[in-house]
Amino acid sequence: AAKANGRNCVMVFDPEDPQTGDESENIAAILRIALEQRLMSLVYQPICNVQTGALDGAEALMRMKMPDGTPVTPNTFIPVAERTGAIVELGRWAIRTVCEELLATNRVQVASVNVSPTELKMPGFAAYVAATLAEHGLIGTRLAFEITEGVELEVDTEVVRCISELKRLGVQIWLDDFGTGFAGLSWLRMIEFDTVKIDRSFLHDCAEERGRVMLRDIISLLRHRGLRILVEGVETEEHEDLMRAYRIDQIQGYHVGRPAPAARFAMVDRFRSAAAVGLSSA
Ligand code: C2E
Ligand code: MG
Ligand code: MG
Ligand code: MG
Numbered sequence: 001a002a003k004a005n006g007r008n009c010v011m012v013f014d015p016e017d018p019q020t021g022d023e024s025e026n027i028a029a030i031l032r033i034a035l036e037q038r039l040m041s042l043v044y045q046p047i048c049n050v051q052t053g054a055l056d057g058a059e060a061l062m063r064m065k066m067p068d069g070t071p072v073t074p075n076t077f078i079p080v081a082e083r084t085g086a087i088v089e090l091g092r093w094a095i096r097t098v099c100e101e102l103l104a105t106n107r108v109q110v111a112s113v114n115v116s117p118t119e120l121k122m123p124g125f126a127a128y129v130a131a132t133l134a135e136h137g138l139i140g141t142r143l144a145f146e147i148t149e150g151v152e153l154e155v156d157t158e159v160v161r162c163i164s165e166l167k168r169l170g171v172q173i174w175l176d177d178f179g180t181g182f183a184g185l186s187w188l189r190m191i192e193f194d195t196v197k198i199d200r201s202f203l204h205d206c207a208e209e210r211g212r213v214m215l216r217d218i219i220s221l222l223r224h225r226g227l228r229i230l231v232e233g234v235e236t237e238e239h240e241d242l243m244r245a246y247r248i249d250q251i252q253g254y255h256v257g258r259p260a261p262a263a264r265f266a267m268v269d270r271f272r273s274a275a276a277v278g279l280s281s282a
Contacts, residue, residue: 024080030066031077031086035093039065042097043259044111047230050243050251057110059146059252060098061259062090082116091119092128095143099136101262103143108265112144112174120147121158126165133169140170146197148176149184163191174230179218188225196222200233200253206242219246 034040044058064072081087091113098111119125133140145166163173172194178184180199187193198218205211222229231243234253243251 023076024083027072027077027080028084028086031064031081031084031090034064034086035089037067039067040090040093041261042094042101043261044102044108044265045252045259046257046265047110047112047250047252048256050240050248055108056250057112057144058102058108058265059112059259060094060102060114062094062114078116082118085118087116087118088122091115095129096132098143099132099138102265103138104136105262105266107262110142110144110172112146112172114146114148114176117147117159120162121156125162126169129166129171130169133171140166141172144172144174144194146174146176147187149178149181149187160190167192177232178222193227195228195230195250197230197232197252198222200231203231203233203235203239203243203253206239212242216246219248 030039041063042060043063044060046055047057047059048054049056062074062078064074064077066072078087081090094113098113102108102111129143130140133143167173173191174195174197175184175187175191175193176197177199178196179202188196198215202211202215202218206215219229228249230250230252231248232252234240234243234251234255236255239253240251240255
């Protein structure tokens with residue numbers, strides 16, 4: 001079921017299919033009123049240091065519901081928001097909300113926000129980020145942006161310029177879903193990423209020896225470039241043990257924690273931090 005709802009399937013938008021068109025138009029219309037109607041929210045998924053067990057940060061993930069309360073998956077509404085341009089306002093709302101409810105309250109040290117190339121190309125994006133950080137009394141290093149490798153985008157000059165402005169603020173830039181597209185290696189050549197998030201499909205292929213060899217090769221490539229490595233989709237104890245054995249820096253996945261609202265997050269923070277202090281002082 002997860003596969004059937006996967007990014008690739010949903011992003012194949014067929015304008016000839018009246019049903020797809022209707023649903024997309026409906027979502028587009030609702031997205032225009034979504035913020036004022038309080039139909040959007042953010043949940044946060046913990047990012048854990050696999051060696052110490054410390055909570056290193058959290059990723060913000062957008063949630064949408066229809067006016068009748070039915071949830072819509074990001075794999076459906078994000079592509080629509082990108083097509084209509086609604087993503088620009090939603091993205092700004094997400095950055096502000098993360099600063100307000102997660103970072104300024106010190107629930108975590110670092111929070112990441114997913115961004116679309118559309119947002120990075122908008123003039124004034126970095127200035128908006130700088131102003132929002134300042135408004136909340138935050139230093140840039142506490143914020144990270146995740147850029148997904150999967151997007152079909154030549155690494156163009158506008159994007160590169162925006163990224164260097166963000167880096168000058170101290171903001172971290174992470175490469176998301178590494179290994180899912182063909183652009184990953186060119187992204188690595190063009191941009192100085194702080195962290196590379198290896199897509200969860202690699203971990204799932206680890207059930208077989210061939211998959212493990214592949215993952216180890218990718219890890220050594222990234223490590224030689226001095227990148228911090230995060231593996232997504234850690235769903236079991238076995239996954240976590242394997243990542244520890246491979247000396248991965250950080251992990252994320254249902255085994256570590258499911259996405260949860262900011263308020264619930266504070267408890268995870270205290271628990272994980274306490275455990276980490278115990279470990280590192282030993
Ligand atoms: P992503 O950035 O790669 O986010 C990870 C997705 O994997 C999330 O799905 C998360 O809930 C899911 N996930 C986390 N751990 C596990 C696990 O152990 N197993 C499995 N099977 N799945 C796991 P979600 O929240 O549905 O988001 C889907 C995608 O939508 C995200 O992929 C991201 O590309 C996009 N997205 C979400 N929020 C935003 C946003 O605020 N802005 C933009 N531009 N894109 C967003
Ligand atoms: Mg992400
Ligand atoms: Mg990801
Ligand atoms: Mg992924």
